[in-house]
Amino acid sequence: MPELPEVYTITKDLKKYATGHVIKDIWIEPKYHIKSGNNKFIKLVLGKKILDVNRIAKNIILELESNIYIRIHLGMSGRILLRNRNEIKDRWTRCILLLKNTKNSYIELRFIDTRKFGRIEVLNKNNIEKLRNKYGIEPTGRNINYNEIYKKIHKKDTSIKTVLLDQKIIAGLGNIYATDALFLSGIHPNTSAKKLSVSEIEKIILCAGNVLKEAIKNKGSTLKDKAYVNIFGKEGRYQKHFKIYEQRTCPKCSKDTKVLRISGRRSWYCPHCQILK
Ligand SMILES: [Zn+2]
Incomplete structure (x- = not known):
């Protein structure tokens, strides 16, 4: 199961390689349910730019324009892969975000989840605060009481x-x-x-x-x-x-x-x- 170091690594890499990209297309596997609803997810996320990528505990948070956030939790065995557009689809891919950078080149952010214990959903700022309050201290944090x-x-x-x-x-x-x-x-x-x-x-x-x-x-x-x-x-x-x-x-x-x-x-x-x- 991915723990803090794995989620930290993914978040840091996504911050570097996905920030500034615009979500130009979304593919969701037929029958796969995004927590917040597939249509709502597409409506809120499509066309938005990724402003930043951060982490709340073991959640990966993509901050988009207009105070929209994508939360990805990898669950037991979820993966996020950045792939070229023409690369063969990875098995168990549940959702793909097609990203375009400022140089007009495309990459795919693929959410793969074999056992479907993971989660992807769209959140607002209020939801993000609530999520943050659900978790305890991190052992790597400073000023621990x-x-x-x-x-x-x-x-x-x-x-x-x-x-x-x-x-x-x-x-x-x-x-x-x-x-x-x-x-x-x-x-x-x-x-x-x-x-x-x-x-x-x-x-x-x-x-x-x-x-x-x-x-x-x-x-x-x-x-x-x-x-x-x-x-x-x-x-x-x-x-x-x-x-x-x-x-x-x-x-x-x-x-x-x-x-x-x-x-x-x-x-x-x-x-x-x-x-x-
Ligand atoms: Zn011993």
């Missing part, structure tokens, strides 16, 4: 791993980076969130921030399923730097790792370096 996060986490009667995946508390962390962040902070993934101190929570968030920054530097992670690639179809590299995720031995103590299933997701940990309190 750890006492405030502690108060939120302390109320949760669940494991810290589950809390880290809750986008309303901490935005952008998915299974891979939450697993690695807990390993670096030496906290067992099944530790009750209630039992953690402010300084332990601070440590986890700092480690999460470091893991995310390293993953961003490596342009995300591409797993064996090859689900994630950047807008040019290139794989990420963080999978070569996983700390404990998918590792058989612990990189700190060289002992065997273990795997737990928490909230339906596999969670690797080292029973020697991450003792359950």
Whole structure:
């Protein structure tokens, strides 16, 4: 599933390569439903220029003229690809925006979504603010108020791993980076969130921030399923730097790792370096 580093990479590339383009045509796969309605989407988006591309948590936001926004969420296995106009259509393409730049050359922004867990929709400024308010802090952000996060986490009667995946508390962390962040902070993934101190929570968030920054530097992670690639179809590299995720031995103590299933997701940990309190 694309997490913050993957969405960050896509957003940054789209900002560079799609900003300033005008949406000249729209194709939607027959029977595919755009959340806000296919006709409304076409009516509001067609002919508009892309002014900027930004990110809200794991949502990619294309800002268009007249306070119109396109929100794209990749869901489980969505992709965005920039392709030349005459390139063969990628399998599972749900929507294509034909973009024209100032030099009158065309490219296609293709939204591909195998399992249809992703989402594409048109929003206004008000919707964007509401969307922004749905998400918690980002571990890579500045001026994080750890006492405030502690108060939120302390109320949760669940494991810290589950809390880290809750986008309303901490935005952008998915299974891979939450697993690695807990390993670096030496906290067992099944530790009750209630039992953690402010300084332990601070440590986890700092480690999460470091893991995310390293993953961003490596342009995300591409797993064996090859689900994630950047807008040019290139794989990420963080999978070569996983700390404990998918590792058989612990990189700190060289002992065997273990795997737990928490909230339906596999969670690797080292029973020697991450003792359950
Ligand atoms: Zn270890």
